[in-house]
Amino acid sequence: MGTYRDSGVVLRTQKLGEADRIVTMLTRGRGVVRAVGRGVRKTSSRFGGRLEPSMHVDVQFAEGRSLDVIAQVVTIDPFASHLGADYAAYTAGTAMLETAERLVADTAEPSVPQYHLLVGALRALTEHRQPPDVLLDSFQLRSLAIAGYAPSFDGCARCGLEGPHRHFHAGSGGMLCDACRVPGSSVPSATTVALLAALLVGDWTAVGLADDRSRREAGGMVANYLSWHLERGLRSLAHVDR
Template sequence: MASRPSFRDRAVVIRSYDFGEADRVIVLLTKHNGLVRAVAKGVRRAKSRFGSRLQLFVNLDVQLYSGRNLATITQADTVDYFGAQIIDDYDKYTAACVMLEAAERLSLDNDPYLYESVVYTLAKLQSTEKPMLELDTFLLKVMEHAGWAPSLFNCAQCGNPGPHRAFHPAVGGATCNNCRPPGAAEVDPETLHIMWIIANGHTANATVAQAGEAHQLIRAHLQWHLERKVNALSVMDQELK
């Protein structure tokens, strides 16, 4: 977080939790200061000045005052509100929650890419008919930005050109038969091709089975590199079963 006493930034709310009798801690993904944990004082009171703005799926312009452990939010203005088309749609809502949770785990200081990707994907989720595809596109792109992009054609271990029929996060993605480790997933090579298409920003015509398989591979790759579960992904996967 910036060391200067007061600063202004663009931000989206990642999550929040109650603090004291009337306050709330807001976890913000900012454009220029990474992840910022800040107190919104009195926000749980009915007459709070900006309590209704500090919600999920809102793009904010915030003024913050730096503190020893937590910043303090002194002003918050709405730039974009994405919730209207997301909150009442279960699939869009769970996809958006997965995105925010993943963004919290992937956040770096002074890197606007993740913030911009979150805002862009929230806008896309408002109108899409395929929220899981938008989520998977987001996850592939931010993993690439973090240096974790899965190999989707060449063998991740030896570089032998594909297409291949196995995938394992531990070796970095697609793997040939010679390098295939125990527990590798058997995959349709066309699924890996679809993942390459969406990772490069193109539209993929995937079957339901291919989209589901791609989602599971992306999920496994993300959680392997995070070294912990993304809880919202488990909720989404239960609904998909």
């Protein structure tokens, strides 16, 4: 039975039998990996605490018939221990983990940019660089962009006409000009559109100028856009503290 080593972020865990868990991770080299942690639910487990959601770890895997087996775990960043004490950061981090799994799980190839984006976003959460909801919105927009679903906020998503434009439609890919507007388009405020563009590129100076109303409107639009591309919403978003 062969072995391999990779670094990854624990996305979620599931109980298996009396003492085991199935651990789902976003790894750097192999994308989303599901592996069995033998005995990790026992209090005597050597590395059960290192396999909690949002932990950033270095893992040695043993190849199995259906699922690989976790043979060794070394902590790189204990993000879970920091996020657990902050409800807003914890719920935002949980939504990040679900976003990453949903966007990467169906791809055949690993996504190193998605892996680095998730690690960076979790680190920003634990270091309180920005409000958790702001970091979540920026992460989701960037994650969508890496997956090939980058929304357009400057030009018309249909004809390419330079903006600014007034209408937003998730199914069309972003902002639309008057000529391309479709039924069901929303009309966000100009400050909200500017905030979304800043979140997409990480212009934190511009993000810091946004008011609470724009932040709430932007958060709703990001959730709507993500839901449209995933074909259903994220369960974790219902618990995000905004």
